[in-house]
Amino acid sequence: MSDAIEAALQATPAIEIKDVWRTFQRLDGSAPFTALQDIRLDVRAGTFVAIIGGSGCGKSTLLRIIAGLVPPSRGTVLHEGKPVHGPHHSRGFVFQGDAVFPWLTVRRNIEFGLQCRGIPAAERKRTAETWAAAVGLADFIEAFPKELSGGMRKRVDLARVYANDPDVLLMDEPFGALDAQTKERMQVELLGLWDRTRKTVLFVTHDVDEAVFLADEIVVMAARPGRIAERIKVPLPRPRDERSRVSDAFEETRRRLRKLLEDLAPATTPAR
């Protein structure tokens, strides 16, 4: 790639969030609740960004607005310079819950997005087999999801999103429902997939260790009203593996992040 093209790529961020607000009407008719207040954020192409914050800081809402699943009350989100209106296959979304379609086999699940875009059957088949193998499910390609464990279903979900070849991956606590061991294994696998493709990732989590292990940059959000409080770089070298979790850089970033989150947490009255 020439330097000129590279410079151009650097110039236009993959995602630009411009003065985004989101308010929700309260049921009792009192003043609306501000879930997101004046969010501004640029995400450069190819970076892995984690968004972290306590409950009620609006991190999931922000991700859903970027996806186009929820409209902002004010402001715009630009993807490759074009405003987001509704969901699009170029922005893949991984949910916390189990979103794998139970009525389709693993193969048909992975092919779903390709089929929506009219990709011919032969190419769909090839792509599905490639991604099923990439997540270690080659032997289960004709299985229905009910035959798979929670971790395996999450792999199907990742394969389905990756097979659709989006520019940006939006992940909303994707491993939040998994047990601790499966979660750590999935994090390593996700980094493996990310290394292969270097797609832009926005990863919402409330797990400090997860954010530090995965991300290049961590956006820290605060609640009431939901806003961006801090952005910190993660000085961990890549590629990362299990050893990264015990390095000094990991420990230091982790401590810093914990301190930040503690300071941001609403003051609670001490129990007596």
Added chain:
Amino acid sequence: MTRPTDDMNGGAPSRRARWLAKYGLGFLTIAVIIGVYWLYTLQPQANRTLTPPPPKVVAAFVAAIADGSLFVNIGWSLYRVVIGFAIGTLLAVLMGCTAGWFRYAGYVLNPIIEAIRPIPALAYIPLIIVWVGIDEPARILIIVLAVFKPTVVNTRQGMQEVPRIYVEAAEALGASRMTTFWRVGFPNAIPYIVSGMRNGLAAGFLALVAAELIASSNGLGFLISNAGQNLQIDVVLMGIVVIGVVATLLDAIAVRAQAYLTRWSEVRQS
């Protein structure tokens, strides 16, 4: 070291023993009922015309097979059920899917569904006789109504209860609104639809016999009502047993179809 035995499931009866118990005990129940009835018919004061002993019923069965009339009557009844079931199911699935998925279509169609829902299909018979007549279309229309009701209600519910996460996942993967309707809403509703169809088939068969009782010159309902008017109680009893067997076989086919169509579902079907 203990040797492994057949009893690998902690003292619970084996599948084979369970199967034997299920069908053996069921068969025994029927046998006892027939036996008690048979004993009664052997009493000297019993009327052999009004309460024919089982061998007379079997003889009526053999005679109906020998002259082919039983097959003709079964054939007519099955023909009506199949046609009525097909039309009723098609209408119910189309209307239920539309009403359950598209809000404004629901506003338009729900009054029709709610108006039909509480009324038994048989209550329409007088109206159908006056408006449609007593010919084949009238009989099939009654079956269509009976089949339509449970299927449309179930289909609509299945479409309404699709988890939001599936719809959002499909949209984020690039599905259009119609693709989401057809490839997410509809498959999600399949367990509801086939369960409704199974109830519809049973209701349709019930309505058919009633329809044939009223105005027909063939079919299983006609067989019973005609024999009753001629005081051939052995033929009536034979007809009732045949209807029971045919209905059971139809349901067995429905159960098989249901098991196949919902093989992906985690919810165990009854």
